[in-house]
Amino acid sequence: MRIPIIAGNWKMNKTEEEALQLVSDLKQRLGEVTGVKVIVCPPFTALFSVNKALENSSILLGAQNMHWEEKGAFTGEVSPTMLLTVGCKFVIIGHSERRSYFYETDHSVNLKVKSALKFSLSPIICVGEKLEERDANKTKEVIEIQLKGAYKELSDQQAEKTVIAYEPVWAIGTGKNATPQQANEVHVFIRKFLSDEYGEEISEKINILYGGSVNPKNSRELLAMSDIDGALVGGASLDAVSFEGIVKSAI
Numbered sequence: 031m032r033i034p035i036i037a038g039n040w041k042m043n044k045t046e047e048e049a050l051q052l053v054s055d056l057k058q059r060l061g062e063v064t065g066v067k068v069i070v071c072p073p074f075t076a077l078f079s080v081n082k083a084l085e086n087s088s089i090l091l092g093a094q095n096m097h098w099e100e101k102g103a104f105t106g107e108v109s110p111t112m113l114l115t116v117g118c119k120f121v122i123i124g125h126s127e128r129r130s131y132f133y134e135t136d137h138s139v140n141l142k143v144k145s146a147l148k149f150s151l152s153p154i155i156c157v158g159e160k161l162e163e164r165d166a167n168k169t170k171e172v173i174e175i176q177l178k179g180a181y182k183e184l185s186d187q188q189a190e191k192t193v194i195a196y197e198p199v200w201a202i203g204t205g206k207n208a209t210p211q212q213a214n215e216v217h218v219f220i221r222k223f224l225s226d227e228y229g230e231e232i233s234e235k236i237n238i239l240y241g242g243s244v245n246p247k248n249s250r251e252l253l254a255m256s257d258i259d260g261a262l263v264g265g266a267s268l269d270a271v272s273f274e275g276i277v278k279s280a281i
């Protein structure tokens with residue numbers, strides 16, 4: 031049985047003070063929740079303080095990106111060890127905004143995934159097609175290329191510790207979510223890829239999250255689908271009431 035995961039991707043939002051306010055609200059609202067893993071991914075500048083604020087809470091901490099090297103001359107980058115020291119357990123890798131605005135490739139995604147696993151961080155690996163790719167009937171082809179890239183040279187034990195987020199690019203921040211059926215069809219395809227690569231037992235253990243305009247109104251229907259094991263939430267994770275609604279719809 032996969033425990034659903036609801037992860038909030040705060041993107042480039044929330045100063046340290048605002049982040050602490052949101053976490054304090056979330057702790058009050060979600061303190062008693064069981065049967066779902068809740069993760070928040072604040073910007074780098076708030077990780078240290080949010081980690082402290084999350085003490086004695088079941089809410090887990092994740093980062094939105096990292097470099098694959100442990101240290102060195104990489105101006106402006108943050109390493110996996112740095113994330114560990116501020117309490118991160120998860121790290122989002124290869125978000126479509128990183129791929130499109132910062133030119134991340136399947137190769138850099140693979141380097142980051144391998145590095146995260148080496149340092150015992152669970153990568154939340156993002157894949158998803160653009161609108162023109164969906165319209166050209168290329169969704170599965172695109173997803174397969176991204177998955178092959180991300181999972182290159184990963185052992186069974188490593189693969190088991192990964193999380194996938196299927197985020198159709200056309201659904202991110204647009205208010206236009208994939209229908210539960212559209213999303214689940216891709217999730218089933220992703221699970222088949224994992225099963226072909228790592229066997230059915232491992233594929234059944236990996237959480238595949240849906241992301242793209244998830245809100246408290248559409249989350250229950252999405253999460254009820256056979257292969258949707260949680261959500262990666264952007265905009266609606268910035269508001270404690272909305273995020274609470276999504277988390278509770280997963281139980």
Ligand code: PGA
Pocket residue numbers: 039197201202203204205241242243244262263264265266
């Ligand atoms: P959204 O973003 O929920 O605002 O569409 C999701 C994401 O980019 O992870």
